[in-house]
Amino acid sequence: MAGSLQDQLLGAGLIKDQDAKNIKAKKRKAEKQNRKNKVELENEAAKLAEQAREEQRRKSQELNEQRQKEVEQKAIAAQIKQIIEMNSIFKGKGDDLPVYNFTDFNKVKTIYVTAKNHDLIARGRIAIARLNNAYHLIPAEAAVKIKERDADYIVLLNDPLANDDDTVEDDPYADYQIPDDLMW
Incomplete structure (x- = not known):
């Protein structure tokens, strides 16, 4: 008794030849559908991973821009402080000042x-x-x-x-x- 179960059932006369062909076609379609679904799943996983990377890159870029603005604001504040201190004019002394x-x-x-x-x-x-x-x-x-x-x-x-x-x-x-x- 060698061969597949389907061949054995055909030899014993328990199933017809047309039924065996239908079973093979269904099996082939199911395998094809599984391959197609696996590819879609893989593509979907790749898309999700790419979206996560893009989101991380965007967040990182926003954080870098915010840090850059803070550095620029500190530099401007330091420049203003230096200008005021270097150019400060004496107000005067005494109680009789206007x-x-x-x-x-x-x-x-x-x-x-x-x-x-x-x-x-x-x-x-x-x-x-x-x-x-x-x-x-x-x-x-x-x-x-x-x-x-x-x-x-x-x-x-x-x-x-x-x-x-x-x-x-x-x-x-x-x-x-x-x-x-x-x-x-």
Whole structure:
């Protein structure tokens, strides 16, 4: 009794020849379907692995960009600090200094400065900058450089053209002389 079970059943007359062919066809179709499904499963697994790699790469890239931004922000902050410290102007000493009031975060702040600095601030030639919760007087040119990097450090920078006395053409009080000893 050699041969397959199907051959033995055919020889014994228990199944017909057509039934044996149908069984072979079904078996062949099933094997073909299994091969096809395995390929699809393998492809699906490869797709999932590729998606996972792509997601990991994207997350890594976002993290690198965030770190790069932090490094750039620290570098800009260091540059601003250096500009403010190098260009800081002496405010003055003593109790008889004039007061200059300005707003910072919608609160009125006060600093004591010399009369000359008071005038230069009003004319827009000196600006007020905030560094580590302290206010510094800096030249307007330095304030413009800082404003290009980060405008939050500049508290006050008056427009020099708006305060220039030479630009007033139709001043009705031009004929009246202002006393020299008048202090506002």
